[in-house]
Amino acid sequence: MEKFEKVTGIAAPMPLVNIDTDMIIPKGFLKTIKRTGLGVHAFDEMRYDRQGNEIPDFVLNKPQYREASILIAGDNFGCGSSREHAPWALADFGIKVIVSTSFADIFYNNSFKNGMLPIVLPQEQVDLLMKDAEKGSNARMTVDLENQEITTSEGETIKFDVDPFKKHCLLEGLDDIGLTLEKAAAIDAFEAQAAQARPWV
Amino acid sequence: MSAPKTLYDKIWDAHVVSEDEDGTCLLYIDRHLVHEVTSPQAFEGLRMAGRKVHAPEKTIAVPDHNVPTTTDRASGVIENEESRIQVEALDKNAKEFGVNYYPVNDIRQGIVHIVGPEQGWTLPGMTVVCGDSHTATHGAFGALAHGIGTSEVEHVLATQTLIQKKSKNMKVEITGHLRPGVTAKDITLSVIGATGTGGGTGHVIEYCGEAIRDLSMEGRMTVCNMAIEGGARAGLIAPDEKTFEYVKGRAHAPKGAQWEAALNWWKTLYTDEGAHFDKVVTIKGEDIEPVVTWGTSPEDVLPISGVVPAPEDFTGGKVEAARRSLDYMGLEPGTKLTDIKIDVVFIGSCTNGRIEDLRAAAEVLKGRKMAPGVRGMVVPGSGLVRAQAEEEGLDKIFTDAGFEWRMAGCSMCLAMNPDQLAEGERCASTSNRNFEGRQGYKGRTHLMSPAMAAAAAVTGHLTDVREMMELEDA
Numbered sequence: 233m234e235k236f237e238k239v240t241g242i243a244a245p246m247p248l249v250n251i252d253t254d255m256i257i258p259k260g261f262l263k264t265i266k267r268t269g270l271g272v273h274a275f276d277e278m279r280y281d282r283q284g285n286e287i288p289d290f291v292l293n294k295p296q297y298r299e300a301s302i303l304i305a306g307d308n309f310g311c312g313s314s315r316e317h318a319p320w321a322l323a324d325f326g327i328k329v330i331v332s333t334s335f336a337d338i339f340y341n342n343s344f345k346n347g348m349l350p351i352v353l354p355q356e357q358v359d360l361l362m363k364d365a366e367k368g369s370n371a372r373m374t375v376d377l378e379n380q381e382i383t384t385s386e387g388e389t390i391k392f393d394v395d396p397f398k399k400h401c402l403l404e405g406l407d408d409i410g411l412t413l414e415k416a417a418a419i420d421a422f423e424a425q426a427a428q429a430r431p432w433v
Numbered sequence: 434m435s436a437p438k439t440l441y442d443k444i445w446d447a448h449v450v451s452e453d454e455d456g457t458c459l460l461y462i463d464r465h466l467v468h469e470v471t472s473p474q475a476f477e478g479l480r481m482a483g484r485k486v487h488a489p490e491k492t493i494a495v496p497d498h499n500v501p502t503t504t505d506r507a508s509g510v511i512e513n514e515e516s517r518i519q520v521e522a523l524d525k526n527a528k529e530f531g532v533n534y535y536p537v538n539d540i541r542q543g544i545v546h547i548v549g550p551e552q553g554w555t556l557p558g559m560t561v562v563c564g565d566s567h568t569a570t571h572g573a574f575g576a577l578a579h580g581i582g583t584s585e586v587e588h589v590l591a592t593q594t595l596i597q598k599k600s601k602n603m604k605v606e607i608t609g610h611l612r613p614g615v616t617a618k619d620i621t622l623s624v625i626g627a628t629g630t631g632g633g634t635g636h637v638i639e640y641c642g643e644a645i646r647d648l649s650m651e652g653r654m655t656v657c658n659m660a661i662e663g664g665a666r667a668g669l670i671a672p673d674e675k676t677f678e679y680v681k682g683r684a685h686a687p688k689g690a691q692w693e694a695a696l697n698w699w700k701t702l703y704t705d706e707g708a709h710f711d712k713v714v715t716i717k718g719e720d721i722e723p724v725v726t727w728g729t730s731p732e733d734v735l736p737i738s739g740v741v742p743a744p745e746d747f748t749g750g751k752v753e754a755a756r757r758s759l760d761y762m763g764l765e766p767g768t769k770l771t772d773i774k775i776d777v778v779f780i781g782s783c784t785n786g787r788i789e790d791l792r793a794a795a796e797v798l799k800g801r802k803m804a805p806g807v808r809g810m811v812v813p814g815s816g817l818v819r820a821q822a823e824e825e826g827l828d829k830i831f832t833d834a835g836f837e838w839r840m841a842g843c844s845m846c847l848a849m850n851p852d853q854l855a856e857g858e859r860c861a862s863t864s865n866r867n868f869e870g871r872q873g874y875k876g877r878t879h880l881m882s883p884a885m886a887a888a889a890a891v892t893g894h895l896t897d898v899r900e901m902m903e904l905e906d907a
Contacts, residue, residue: 249749314581409482430698
């Protein structure tokens, strides 16, 4: 995985609450056996009409947000299915950071596995960032994971929390499986002990 | 003496391989269920890294999301090329990596969350994961079960563990008894209606109370299945005699002395007196009515006696969301829910595709016909559920009423196969999600219990099933 660098970019406002994984990537695109190439289908049914033409009102179709790398979203973003196709599509589109008041658990975890940073902030701060994002492409935000800080286009800074282990993995671009396999001895020991305690498993 | 523990605490503690200072744990996984949609990239990852499946004997694969449910599927290939490639990839991966496998034409094939319990793979006290959010279903057995993404599928395949932090404990108690005509689906939808789709975020829910104890294992699976729609990581119900009775004798359940040993441990799997819950929700069983959803989020739940709400009835971001939902659903505020006409009825899914669900729907449909113009589909959750229903003559009741009697699969719950709603069609559905486009582009979904879906099929509009039951009594 690539290391997560400081992000400076355009933030797109998506104030709708409960944006679900079916909206992020409709099921028609789950039939792929690859991880790549889904960016063009991110938010497909909100973004294109049935003939495949862009719907001009949709935020990521507006000229000022086409290059967005940050999403400022309504509450409970990513609810619904476990499909990792949702973060794959967003990452492939070029999204690096998503800010909301809350995320669904599985989506939240999946994002980190794909080099994306989901940030949870209180309502007032999300509102402030939403306003900033609504200014369009002139309003560039900076997200600094190292210092856990967002800087708005006005120069205002907002601190955020992140799990230290997840932060470390993002910054270093670490592969979870490689890390876990370093603990192979502990896994073997657990299996030996569990085979005694619960032999029916 | 150690501090009192919740059921979740006990299962968690029994599976921690290692714990870091910041609380990040390596959690051992007892059962890994796999289906064709979220696994190809994971197997490919293993292949590219030259890794094996760590515990193939604990890994169970079955194709369900993409498979056709038409009765001629045994004879033909899957027409949609992409779907066929995914199913073929699972065939190949299951063989190559040596995992347990139920192919499309095995009678034991079905929806992964129905096959697991049916075959005795799912047992109390286990950790169970699957690349599917409805893995929560297995919590009905007192197993810690939750959905994972494809990167985590690969992680479990390679290591049989997951990197996890412990969630908080939440208790949902349903006191007293349900009234006639009210089912497990009404419980689980009513809980989501009360707590919202984010109400359980960061928590594992333990469902308890008399009304939960009263439920069959099938009903308990329905309740836990939708824990994820309430935002929870998992849903749990403490195992009891009903659980043990259901598990006993199943193909992969322990036998003989091992059964006795297992039973001894399983009987310790309950929340201790005085254990701490971070959040508690209590609902009176008597207060729960048959419910339906009106909008495009599973939290948009109302008793069938209600009317379509107006956006102004809500606050904050939900105002705009409700406006969007009403527009999508083509509904006017103030309309009686029972005046909403439907085009399609779908009975099936991992939420309500078990034998008891089919019995409940057949009970309502017996001797009745579907309303003219309504299309109906019954999709059993597994080949064995289908066979059992046929033995009981339920298939005849469905086909006499005008329903199509299908083969097992996920079908119109997520409409990845050809079972889809047409644009603008409105469906009374026993599935779990009413998201925009879920059952087909611009399709409109109302979630409800199998009995309620059957009642809607007969009248052609959303209907209080209790009225039909009273007619029978009179």
